[in-house]
Amino acid sequence: MKLLEDKIKEVGRVLPGDVLKVDAFLNHQVDPKLMAEMGKEFAKLFKDDDITRIVTVESSGIAPAVMAGLYMDVPVVFARKHKSLTLTDDVYTSEVYSYTKQTSNQISIDKRFIQPNDRLLIIDDFLANGQAVQGLLDVANQANVSVNGIGIVIEKSYQKGHELIEKTGIHLESLAKIRSLDNDKVTFVED
């Protein structure tokens, strides 16, 4: 998605440790018009996947997921993150490790908000090692519903998340695919 790649080039910052900071438009400050364009793009990319509901993880997934939900006309559920949780029967939970923050969080979704015949679209801001997506796939598995699509805003294509998802056969779409952050420079995968 050219608009997104241009924005990354313009205001994204490459930091030591293979970090791409996009807090100027995605995960701290948010550009609502860009989010709306991303929502439209997700709606187009997944229009044949028969999606009934979008799931994401708080907080950075919420803006793109809600915009996608608007243009796809489906509800959105954001999983809550907790350091730890007293387990109850009322929620699906999974463990998600963040390599960036080097901490583990439980994510949880209230069982009322996944229905037996749902066909889910997972949306997230970043795909690197694929931990958050794995957590949401685990939740879908517990709920015994199918995941028909995975939509990512920015994918680091050289990390293992991409391959992990490819192996599942689930329809994956990433709006921006990064080939490398070497030499403090963002290089995109050629389409």
Add this chain to the structure above:
Amino acid sequence: MKLLEDKIKEVGRVLPGDVLKVDAFLNHQVDPKLMAEMGKEFAKLFKDDDITRIVTVESSGIAPAVMAGLYMDVPVVFARKHKSLTLTDDVYTSEVYSYTKQTSNQISIDKRFIQPNDRLLIIDDFLANGQAVQGLLDVANQANVSVNGIGIVIEKSYQKGHELIEKTGIHLESLAKIRSLDNDKVTFVED
């Protein structure tokens, strides 16, 4: 806002301890079309307030704030919540106590995302004791910028937050105003 009041009546749940659960459309599952209507309504209510930027707090404020940002054509910044934070010079921080969760969080906003001549609109999902709004007012004060509006999705008008804001003279608009949750029933303030 009738659409919102109807939704609250339809799927809101009153729980012991003066709690109104709206996790079916606002703060766990999200109704994107309702969020868009709320965004339009905020844009209408604050059209004369010369707003340059919206600030909110993760996570439940994000969806309504981003929709308001879309229709007002201004950027949105969501404050991050932390249990505690190593203070640096690069962020504004404030302490926010949650009566519901009985925990205290620091909220922080990167200094790059508030500009000297900003006129802020604070948006949040709930107004009860006004702690989150106070935290954001404190941040605006540190940044030496003015707050020209406060937009709330659901206000519990009988708690002290409403009065606290009224005393500041800042333009306050709440899309739904609750007079009481007595007898497990939601009663709205008559307009």
